[in-house]
Amino acid sequence: MEVIPNIHYIPGIIANPYLIIDPDGLTLIDTGLPDSDKKILNYIAGMGRSPADLKRIVITHSDLDHIGGLYSLKKITGARTYASNIEAKAIANGKPSRPIKSGLTMRRVLMSIVSLWMKPRPMQVDEILKDGQVLPVLGGLRVVETAGHTPGHISLFSPKLSVLFPGDSMVSDDKGLQGSRPAVTWDRAKADDSVRKQAALGARIVCPGHGPVVTDAQDKFPKVDTP
Numbered sequence: 141m142e143v144i145p146n147i148h149y150i151p152g153i154i155a156n157p158y159l160i161i162d163p164d165g166l167t168l169i170d171t172g173l174p175d176s177d178k179k180i181l182n183y184i185a186g187m188g189r190s191p192a193d194l195k196r197i198v199i200t201h202s203d204l205d206h207i208g209g210l211y212s213l214k215k216i217t218g219a220r221t222y223a224s225n226i227e228a229k230a231i232a233n234g235k236p237s238r239p240i241k242s243g244l245t246m247r248r249v250l251m252s253i254v255s256l257w258m259k260p261r262p263m264q265v266d267e268i269l270k271d272g273q274v275l276p277v278l279g280g281l282r283v284v285e286t287a288g289h290t291p292g293h294i295s296l297f298s299p300k301l302s303v304l305f306p307g308d309s310m311v312s313d314d315k316g317l318q319g320s321r322p323a324v325t326w327d328r329a330k331a332d333d334s335v336r337k338q339a340a341l342g343a344r345i346v347c348p349g350h351g352p353v354v355t356d357a358q359d360k361f362p363k364v365d366t367p
């Protein structure tokens with residue numbers, strides 16, 4: 141589903157993967173739960189493209205619903221893979237980058253069951269991303285360090301198109317954008333800092349890991365009090 145020309149949202153996958161089209165090939169942001177690789181490759185085929193057209197896979201953070209398809213997509217497409225240092229270590233260890241908080245909510249119980257049942261294959265990503273680094277995507281896609289949801293979470297921002305990919309550092313619903321969901325937030329203060337940092341970028345379009353794409357986003361960022 142086209143968000144704007146050259147940016148597609150791939151529907152029917154938890155969490156939302158985004159596919160970006162550049163003259164040199166395709167870039168995928170996040171890879172959904174395990175087995176999402178088949179849906180992603182079907183979507184690419186539906187665009188009249190081949191698996192080898194996928195040149196890059198960028199991971200916002202190492203939660204299972206963002207890295208599930210990573211191992212097999214790397215194997216099938218040969219795409220270059222990218223993550224921050226902290227999240228890359230978690231992917232290499234096959235373990236989450238932060239503990240799931242104690243306390244019982246239905247969401248935590250479900251997450252624990254899912255993570256016992258579906259385990260990601262550990263793997264080494266090809267390149268470590270740093271804050272401020274610019275990838276050759278969409279005329280320059282900037283890495284924005286957005287810790288809080290997880291310790292090494294990153295977002296991606298295209299100044300040229302004014303599009304932000306915040307991963308799980310912000311999620312959306314009918315009312316607009318919200319910060320990282322409390323039950324799955326590693327550090328609330330850092331998560332709030334990350335929301336403020338991203339609001340200051342002034343993106344027009346926000347493509348979150350969960351919930352619908354938000355357009356005319358400037359006024360829809362969550363209000364986070366300055367500490």
Ligand SMILES: [Zn+2]
Pocket residue numbers: 201203289308324
């Ligand atoms: Zn997450």
